[in-house]
Amino acid sequence: MLANPIQKYKPFVPFDRDFSERTWPSRRITTPPIWMSTDLRDGNQSLIEPMSVERKLRFFDQLLKIGFKEIEVGFPSASQTDFDFVRRLIDENRIPEDVTIIVLTQAREDLISRTVEAAAGARQAIIHLYNACAPAFRKIVFNMSRDEIRNIAVTGTRLVKQHMAKYPQTRWGYQYSPEVFSTTEPDFALDVSNAVAEEWDATPEKKLILNLPATIEATTPNLYADQIEWMHRNLARRDSIVLSVHPHNDRGTAVAAAEFAVMAGADRIEGCLFGSGERTGNVDLVTLALNLYTQGVHPGLDFSDIDEVRRCAEYCNQLPVHPRHPYAGDLVFTAFSGSHQDAIKKGLSQQQADALWEVPYLPIDPADLGRSYDAVIRVNSQSGKGGVSYLLEQEHGLVLPRRLQIEFSRAIQRVTDETGREVTAASVHDIFQDEYLKQHAPWKLVRHRIVGDPSAAEGHTFSIEVDLEHDGQVRTVRGEGDGAISAFVNALGLPVRIMDYHEHAIGTGTDTRAASYVELRLGDSATGFGVGIHRDIVTASFQAVLSAVNRHVKAGVDAMPAEAAQSA
Known part of the structure; x- marks a missing residue:
């Protein structure tokens, strides 16, 4: 690192003089913004392996379940996969009447035509056009003047209108983003935005969504808020504009920037679940929404089963959510410190169901997110009673998934609370066997016969026959699936939903055994684990x-x- 970084890095200052007219610092957020998920577009394009259509459909359905009414579903001119996905949503009538899809395009006529064609036939759709306006892009990427950049935006808007007119059956909306707004001169960003609003002929009945992205987070969130408020005050057709923000997280302050921007006049926020996106990610909509919730403002989004939302995002993005991630991480309601555990225990014991939430160290009731009170559970090797996972791994080679560690720790907690004694490695293993490995009633596996390769490629279907002991009688059931577990679950005929699965080897060579951990729901029950060795x-x-x-x-x-369960 340089001893004097000012020689290489110039601090970004958006205004020539201090913006002393700001009023946003004294405001509070009392109503939620309009939420727009760009998980399927901005989030998807940033993945090591972009989502398959199956993953996209699962993610889309999850976004609907959460309650998003605006979802950016793709960049249809960029790939046939994106085009086909948008068409599938429309042709299979997968979009609810109160949900609007958004599709992104650059300002070239062939790309605009392809994009409008992809969304045609939807009940309502928004065409989102963008072009970069910042000086570094004008000079380095495009070698264009301000007038030339403005002309791209205006001409692109005109072309969007022309192509929309070909498909009157769709109720069209329009969104424009002066890309890299965060480092664009405010006067030029205003000039381009006003020109686009004029070309669109924005009115209170036919609003323009003007999206002001921090494409590169270039400064502190308070200065971004100043930029938003300056635009909010100076736009020519403010009553005909939905002012939107799209913060990225390059400096790690996207959540603060988004909250400040709403205080500064923004109506709408674009982002991704858990902050997915290019580089350090888009702003995290889960954190923003639940921040509002902890201040007594319902965000209009439903995260009452945060674990299901997290697992869906992890599966579709093929990226983990950090265990310390706000609200959703596996460890955010787990305290390791003895003093923290003591304060939380006392708070929970005194908390009344209908009273204001006042539990120390917990800014939100875990139960509101479908989580249990795992904060009081000791789960590491430094926590006395709670070093259960450490002991099982060290003594027996069992590497428990994090959520199983938390679940099993409850069983240990019951024993230690009843006996008042510390637990040894041997007693921990005995309790583990009783809790998981000796659960042979009412159903016990006798034998199974499987047809097909359990590790076969996706889409391969094979059959299975299983002999089960139930109430002292052995019965044979049959099932099919595209994997060993799915075939087995289908054979059972029970309302089982697999939530997570882990496996690992125990030992080496001829003594190797396999350990499997399954997290599932039975009917509408809470999730729970089972273990097989x-x-x-x-x-x-x-x-x-x-x-x-x-x-x-x-x-x-x-x-x-x-x-x-009899399917034979």
Whole structure:
């Protein structure tokens, strides 16, 4: 690093003089903004391996379940995959009547034509056009003057209108982004934006969405808020504009920048779940929404099952959510410090169900997000009673998934609270066996016969026959699926939904065994784990499923009777 970085890096200052007219610091957010998810476009384009159509559809359905009404679904002129995905949403009538899709395009006529064609036929759709306006792009990338850049935006808007007119059955909206607004001179950003609004002929009934992206987060969030408020004050047709922001996280302050921008006059926020996106990501809509919730403002988005949302994002993006991620990480409601645990325990013991939330160290009630009170559970090797996962790994080679560590720690907690004694490695393993490995009722695996390769490529279907012992009788069930576990679950005929799966080897050489961990739901129950250990990985996975099912039944969860499982 340079001893004097000012020689290489010039601090960004958006205004020639201090913007002393600012009023945003004294404002509060009392209503949620309009939310727009760009997970399927901006988020998807940043992935190491872009989503398949199956993953995109699953993500789209999850966004609908959360409650998003505006979803950017692709860049249809950029690839046939994106074009086909947009058409599939429309042709298969997958878009609810109150949801608007957005599609992105650059300002070239062939790309605009292709983009409008992709969205034609939707009940309502927004065409999102952008072009870079910042001086570095004008000089380095395009070698163009201000007038030439403005002309690209205006001409592109005119072409969008012309192509929209070909498909009157769709209710069209329009969004324009002066890309890299964050480092564009405010007077030029205003000039281009006003020119676009005039070309679109924006009115209160026919609004323009003007999106002001921090394409590169270049300065502190308060200065970005100044830029937004200056635009908010000076736009020629402010009552005919939905003012939108699209913060990126290059400086790690995107959430603050977005909140300040709303205080400064923004109506709408674009971002991704858990901050997915190029480089350091887009602004995190989960954190923004739940920040509002903790201030007594309902965000209009439903994160009452945050674990399901996180698992969907992890599956579709093929990227993990950090265990310390705000609100959603596996460890955010887990305290390791003894003093923290003590304060949380006391707070929970005094908290009334209908009272204001006042539990120390917890800014939100985990139950509001579908989480349990795992903050009081000790789970690491430094936490006395709670070093259960450490002991199991060190003594028995069992590497428990994080959520299983938390779940199993409850069983340990029950024992230690009842006995008042510390637990040893041997007693931890005994409790683990009783809790997971010895769960053989009401269903017990006798044998199975499988047709097809369990590790076959996606789409391969094979059959399975399973002999199960139930109420002392052995019954044979059959099922099919595209994987060993799916075929087994189908054979059971129970309302089982697999939420997560982990496996690893125990030992080496001829003594190697497989450990399988399955997290599932039985009906509408909460999630719970099952564990199987066997020399054969497929058998271990089946044992794990039955372990979880039996634990659910033992806990009082209703399941279909064994007769319902007869598929033969």
